[in-house]
Amino acid sequence: MKNTGPKAKKKLTAKGQSRKKELLEKALDLFGEKGYHATTIDDIVKAGATGKGTFYWYWQSKDEIFLELLSNKFESYISALENIQKMKIPTTDKLIMLFTEIGNMLIKYRKLCKLIYLLISANSDEFNADVLKATNDYYSRFRKILIQFIQEGQKEGSISRDVDAQHLATIFISIVDGLLLQEKVMNTNYLHPKMGETLITVLRKGIMIQPA
Amino acid sequence: MKNTGPKAKKKLTAKGQSRKKELLEKALDLFGEKGYHATTIDDIVKAGATGKGTFYWYWQSKDEIFLELLSNKFESYISALENIQKMKIPTTDKLIMLFTEIGNMLIKYRKLCKLIYLLISANSDEFNADVLKATNDYYSRFRKILIQFIQEGQKEGSISRDVDAQHLATIFISIVDGLLLQEKVMNTNYLHPKMGETLITVLRKGIMIQPA
Amino acid sequence: MKNTGPKAKKKLTAKGQSRKKELLEKALDLFGEKGYHATTIDDIVKAGATGKGTFYWYWQSKDEIFLELLSNKFESYISALENIQKMKIPTTDKLIMLFTEIGNMLIKYRKLCKLIYLLISANSDEFNADVLKATNDYYSRFRKILIQFIQEGQKEGSISRDVDAQHLATIFISIVDGLLLQEKVMNTNYLHPKMGETLITVLRKGIMIQPA
Amino acid sequence: MKNTGPKAKKKLTAKGQSRKKELLEKALDLFGEKGYHATTIDDIVKAGATGKGTFYWYWQSKDEIFLELLSNKFESYISALENIQKMKIPTTDKLIMLFTEIGNMLIKYRKLCKLIYLLISANSDEFNADVLKATNDYYSRFRKILIQFIQEGQKEGSISRDVDAQHLATIFISIVDGLLLQEKVMNTNYLHPKMGETLITVLRKGIMIQPA
DNA sequence: CATGAATGAGTTTTCATTCAT
DNA sequence: CATGAATGAAAACTCATTCAT
Structure with a gap:
């Protein structure tokens, strides 16, 4: 990896x-x-029908374009979730919005999701600190959103206090990531509505406390 | 990839x-x-303190050693689960054994698990058909075990018939894979007992039918 | 051999x-x-005072540059002979032109001739189908020219009908190839004018003196 | 190339x-x-169904076995021709024996002949001095036999004095080598009796018909 | 004598990156 | 800004040769 130093942003x-x-x-x-x-x-x-020089005009290295892709996509992904979190609506409604949004994004940002695997398979020797930091930030923010959501739900009484918010957030993320992972390995599409229904059923009865 | 042709197995x-x-x-x-x-x-x-020729004495290519690692480890991993599935014990007991075993393996075969990410980041152009087939087989067998388990539980009345067995199996696998994935990204250890407890709690109330 | 697939010709x-x-x-x-x-x-x-990457910019493999050398040189070699064959001049004159041209070429394309030995020492496992095809084409075209020449001579009455045109063509080619072969082995130059004279004498009159 | 030094002959x-x-x-x-x-x-x-150590017990290097093959085969080949040359019979009879013997050998020692191409494609950097010397000796002795034969014929009056004995010998060898060469390239068998007949006709009478 | 595992220098090939035009 | 030829460090892979058993 070369050219990781700062460079004046081009207009x-x-x-x-x-x-x-x-x-x-x-x-x-x-x-x-x-x-x-x-x-x-x-x-x-070649895919962009241009020359190599052009590529290096825009980015200094292969790392750099990869980081830009991550940053751009993750940012719009996560900030959408953060916006839902900030909404002043009942937690139950937020739950539905959140999962709907995640589901939408999994479909919309299918390509982005594949980048996650790249990151995971990569290691500190391959990517520079910026790339690793960006990924960590993404996961941290995703976790934070989920934890806040769960804790609010627990405070509100809509989510069982039997479960640890941190762990539950981890499990949520695992499900999302794991689904994409299987999609890639099995080369099939697991993200259809029925799957969502099953998931909601499990979570509803598993962690949601139904009003009497 | 070269030398993929048949070659007498060395004694x-x-x-x-x-x-x-x-x-x-x-x-x-x-x-x-x-x-x-x-x-x-x-x-x-270098790690094995030997020469390059020695490597190529044992394997024909980088692909080949990778495939051997996958095959060996996956085989022992999955066959252990299959053995549990074949046991003539109550489904509830199997559930506990299964999750205990998966948990143990996640810890014991930590290194193997990292290979999963490698597979995912890899693609059909890079790996030969054998590697892809091996991975697919692994997932198929894992899914099959889980589906059988769930269906038995549903027949027996210990698992809710509200959920689709196929989808639930997919979700289970997602959780397992996703947990490892996060571990790698966040470089922390999520696989401690408390996490298992939370997961059991969710699943118990989410899909298990408690005897009245 | 890798990269033998189609690749856009570079401008x-x-x-x-x-x-x-x-x-x-x-x-x-x-x-x-x-x-x-x-x-x-x-x-x-190193001989071209450039980097290895430059080589692979022009050719995809060692095979490819070898094939290009063969194709280029053989083409100019054989097509010159074909042009003589097409001329509307007496066969006897053609004979002289043909042998003169072959002699010139043996000297001019000394380097090319060495490639013939390379081909011969090579075998179908080492060289790809293109290289083998190119060589076969060269020999076929060379034979065809000679056979046509001989048959015209026989029709015209300037070449004895006692000899088989096919076989005679083979013998001609043998002489040409064999001379070069000896040159290489003995590291001497057999291709001087006196040798040509001897050859013409043999062909013209034979070498045996019949008792009266 | 290693181990070219002397080594005690093994019993x-x-x-x-x-x-x-x-x-x-x-x-x-x-x-x-x-x-x-x-x-x-x-x-x-592998072809000899033995181990590598066995090979290196008999020969010190790849060069050495190659040299032994050359020496053995060439020796029996050339000495047979030398024996004919030494015979006290009419040159015309020797001619027939010589050509018959060469023809037989071309068929019998087909494999040996292929070695000639190897030698030719090889160069001084690849083979050690012994191998190169052996080949040179073979050609020199072959030439010497032919030159003596031709000179005897010229003295006797059975071969035309118009041709140079040295050059004619070279042409003879060229024909022999060249025929084998074409066989290899074209992957066909040119060495059948009809070819021999044509060759004898050419040598005996030439091929050109002189206008009366 | 026989074996075949082990070795590593030598080869082919790849690809991120540079830079003259 | 755009191009694509040029570069060479680094990677995969080969194979003659050695040597412990």
Whole structure:
């Protein structure tokens, strides 16, 4: 890994912006399909119908584009969840919104999700500190949202106090990540509505306290 | 990938067996720590204090040792679960044994689990059909065990018939995989007893039907 | 051999063209001097004062540059002979032109000729179908030219009908190839004018004196 | 190339002799089929159903077995021709015996002939001085036999004095070598009786018909 | 004499990155 | 800004040769 030092942010023209976006999309597709290592700069610039120099005009390294993809996508993903959390509505309603939103995102950001696996398979030697930090932040914020949600629910009385909020958050995240993982391995689509229903059933009876 | 053609299985001496085992262990460590791509044959042979030729005496390629690791570990992992499934004991007891066993294995086979992430980050272009088939088999057998277990529980009346067995199996696997995934990302240990308790609580109330 | 799949032909700049040509010449020298196996990519790029990556920019493998050398040189060699064959001049004149041209070429394309030995020492396991096909085509076209020439001579009455055209063509080719072969083994130059004179004498009159 | 230094000749047991002979035959086949480089020690010992250590018991290196093959085969080949040359019979009879013997040998020593190509494709960097010297000796002795034969014929009046004996010998050898060469390239059998007849006709009478 | 596991220098090949145009 | 040829460090893989058993 080279060129991890700071570099003046470039002001891009409108055309530059659109080309950069194009390359980002192609890179997202390729990383998701082929993995980080197996995706070469050549693959990306060919998919974007441009030259290598162009790539290095926008990003300093392969790391850098990967980090940008993560940051962009995670940010919009997580901030949407944070917005739900901040809403002043009953926890039960939030529960539904939250899960609906996660479900939507799993479908909408299918490509992003594949990046998660890349991160996991990667290690500190392969990625620079920024990439690792970004991933940690994503998980921390996701956890924080869930923990707050659960604790509110417990305070409110809608979620059982028998369960530890920290652990439950971990289990939630596991389910989300694990589902995507199986999708990739088995090459099938587990994310259909029926699966959501089963999940809701389990959680409803498992952790929700029904008003008498 | 080269040399994927058939090749007579080598008969190894006792010393050869132990050296091969040594290299397998070192490779498992390295793949787990550094990832598949970032682990070089050089890393493996240096860790095993041997020459590159020795590696290629035992395996024909990097793929091949990876496949052997997967096959060996998955086999012992899954067959242990299959044995539990075959036992003629009450489903409730099986439930406990199954989860206990999975928990133990997650700890015992921590290194194996890391291989799962490698698989996920890998893709069909990188790995040969054997590796992909082995992984698929692993998941299929795991799913099959869980589905049988759930269906038995539903027949017996100990597991709610409100949930779809297929989907519930998928969720179970997600939780297991997802937990390991988070461990890796957050570099913490989520697999402590309290986490297990929370999980049991959720599942017990969520899907178990308590005898009146 | 890898990367034998189709790949878009690169458009080379003028400088690129000349550098590629430079490398081709160096490779021709080296293959001729040291043989195919004994010539390493390293040798070629060092001779061309460039990096290994440059080699792989122009060709996908060692095979590929070898095939290109063969194709290029054989093409110009054989097509010159074919042009003579097509001429509307007396067979006797063609005979002289043909042999003169072959003689010139043996000298001019000394390096090419060494490639023939490489081919012969090579076998179907080592070279891909393209290389073998190219060589076969060369010999077939060479034979075809000679057979046509002989048959025309026989029709015209300038060449004896006692000899089989096919066999005679084979013998001609043998002489040409065999001469080069000896040159290499003995490391001397047999291709001087006196040798040509002897050959013409033999063909013209034979060598045996019949008792009266 | 290593171990080219002198080494005490081993006294072999009867069993050792036969095993060595077996390996020599297998090596001859393999070198002929696959070429020198492409034939590995592993190939040879597998074909001989023995271990590598056994190979290195008999020969010090790959070079050494190759040299032994050359020496053995060439010796019996050339000495047979030398014996004909020494006979006190009319040159015309010798001619017939010589060509018959060469023809027989081309068929009998087909495998040996393939070694010639190996030598030619090889170069001084690849083979040690002994191998190169052996080949040179073979050609020199072959030439010497032919030159003596031709000169005797010229003295006797049965061969035209218009041709240079040295050059004619070279042409003879070229034909022999060239025929084998084409056989290999075209993968067909040119060495059938009709070919011999054509060759004899050419040599006897030439091929050109002089206008009256 | 025989075996085959072990070795490592030497080879081919890949690919992130640079830079002249 | 854009291009793509050039680079070389680093990786996978080969195979003649050695040597303990």
